[in-house]
Amino acid sequence: MSKDKIILDGLEFYAFHGCHPAEEELGQPFIVDAELFLDLAPAGQADDLQATVNYDAVYHLIRETVTGQRFKLLEALAEAIAQKILTCFPVEEVLVRVKKPRAPLPGTFNYAAVEIRRRSNP
Structure with a gap:
C-alpha cells in the first residue's frame, strides 16, 4: 500500500440520517473526513491533474452520497462513501x-x- 494520501478533512453537510424519527424529520449536520491512499509520485513529478x-x-x-441518500446507521453511510470512492477513483485504499x-x-x-478502512480489489 502506498503511504501517500489525499486528505479531505471536515466536510460538513446537512442530512437526514438516523434511527430516531426526529433525526429523519429534522435532520442534522454530519462531518466527513476521507483519506485516499495512492501513489502521488507521478502527479508530483509531472505536475499534472490527470x-x-x-x-x-x-x-x-461524498456530498451526493451524504445528502442524496438516507441511512439509519453511520456505518452504512461510511460504507457507501468508501465503496463509491473505490469504484470511481484509482485508489488503493480509503479511510472514511x-x-x-x-x-x-x-x-x-x-x-x-x-x-472504516477499505481496500480496492486487486
Whole structure:
C-alpha cells in the first residue's frame, strides 16, 4: 500500500440520517473526513491533474452520497462513501470517518463517529 494520501478533512453537510424519527424529520449536520491512499509520485513529478485524483470530484461524490441518500446507521453511510470512492477513483485504499455532532446522547460530547478502512480489489 502506498503511504501517500489525499486528505479531505471536515466536510460538513446537512442530512437526514438516523434511527430516531426526529433525526429523519429534522435532520442534522454530519462531518466527513476521507483519506485516499495512492501513489502521488507521478502527479508530483509531472505536475499534472490527470496523474492524480481530483479532490473536487471526490468532494462532490461524498456530498451526493451524504445528502442524496438516507441511512439509519453511520456505518452504512461510511460504507457507501468508501465503496463509491473505490469504484470511481484509482485508489488503493480509503479511510472514511463520519461524525455526528448532534447524536441523540445525554451529556456533553464532541461527536459520535464511525471510521472504516477499505481496500480496492486487486
